[in-house]
Amino acid sequence: MFTWLTELSSNSNHFMPHGACYLWQQSILLLHVISDTLIASAYYSIPVALGYFVHRRTDLTYRWVFLLFGGFILLCGTTHLLSIWTIWYPNYWLAGWVKAITALASCITAVLIWPLIPKLLSLPSPEALASSEAYMRAIFDCTPDSILITDDKGVISLVNHEAQHLLGYPHDELIGTTIDNLFPTPSKNAYASLRAHCIDNATIDLEPITQTFSVLTKFGHEIEVSLRLSIINTKQGLYFACTLRDITQEKQAENALKASEERFRRMANASPTMIWITDASGKFSFINQTWLNFTGIKPADALELGLSSSLNPPRRSSSFY
Known part of the structure; x- marks a missing residue:
């Protein structure tokens, strides 16, 4: 295993550098080196941008898609860096294995993206979101x-x-x-x-x-x-x-009603005439002080007894029967 790793990372005597294929012409070397450098730089910047986007947008539903694409693009950038490296150093086994890993990541991405397309298409468009x-x-x-x-x-x-x-x-x-x-x-x-x-x-x-x-x-x-x-x-x-x-x-009306009720209560209590208010069943809702003084019944007892029970038997008979 260690022999394989050593061979993978070392120059192979069986191969010549890729630059020999270019006959070491400076113009074509510069063309490939500059192109691969720019491509690798762009490929490396895209995963950083995707990672930043995923980090800031914690509400994303399909976060793993961005991370998967980021990893795939990062590997693609690495293959371009190795293309520059192999111009002078023939580590083709290393370059090949990186390409194999990139191919595997590419296939996984391709397989997973197709079932996801219907779900992505069902997402509302910016126009639909704006309308909503x-x-x-x-x-x-x-x-x-x-x-x-x-x-x-x-x-x-x-x-x-x-x-x-x-x-x-x-x-x-x-x-x-x-x-x-x-x-x-x-x-x-x-x-x-x-x-x-x-x-x-x-x-x-x-x-x-x-x-x-x-x-x-x-x-x-x-x-x-x-x-x-x-x-x-x-x-x-x-x-x-x-x-x-x-x-x-509402509060003003409530306060006005309370004030009106208080004025009525004072006026009724000051009246020499007995005043009371009952519902249809004879249950008291108001009794003035004159009524209480005349009957001698306590307010709580009168409210509990009702009009019929508060009157003495003769008056009860004449009033209700």
């Missing part, structure tokens, strides 16, 4: 809720038209900034905690979380929103879809 992206973008922008897409640091990478309208910022002023800047201090801390919770639980199938926050518009106005945070787990990293719905008017 435009379609999804139209849906994204037509959504009535404000949507912001951020990374795990909170940096905004995508916003829809409604978000720009709600917050008062143009598109370019939102992209690249952090979503934390849109919250006043209390809400900013709460949102940071919520995002940290989602990051800590990103490995499980976490349901979207909805909470109420205050956000600041570009003009300094503070509005209340219902914020829904969803995790987007991709090969490129963790992203968040933050959906905002303005609930300022």
Whole structure:
């Protein structure tokens, strides 16, 4: 075995250098040497480019194809370097074995590439991807809720038209900034905690979380929103879809209703007349203080008993029978 390796790497006395076939003419030697050098340089640069591409594009489906082509092209470049070497040194066994390995790699590549062609043809074209992206973008922008897409640091990478309208910022002023800047201090801390919770639980199938926050518009106005945070787990990293719905008017209506109910309660309790409200079954939903004073029944007991059970037997009979 060692004899074979020695013969493989050493000059053979049985052969003459390839340069003799060129009659050692300088012009033809330079032609072949320069050509093979340029070809080898190009062949060696292509695998480097493919390797860099595969390294940067971690989402590639057929990574092995690029690596296989890179290895095959690298071997092709080596055969051209050996063509230069054998001009002066007749290591034809070494050159032959490198060619044999190159042939094997070439055949493997050729055999594997044909079954892959239908799958490659089924991949969407750039035009189809652009059309699909435009379609999804139209849906994204037509959504009535404000949507912001951020990374795990909170940096905004995508916003829809409604978000720009709600917050008062143009598109370019939102992209690249952090979503934390849109919250006043209390809400900013709460949102940071919520995002940290989602990051800590990103490995499980976490349901979207909805909470109420205050956000600041570009003009300094503070509005209340219902914020829904969803995790987007991709090969490129963790992203968040933050959906905002303005609930300022809902909160104002809710507060107005509470204030109205409180005014009614005060007015009813101040009335000398007994006032109560029941449903169709006679269950109380409101009892004023005059009613409680007259009957002597505690509020909790009255609400539990209902109107029929709260009245004494004679009144119950006359009222309901």
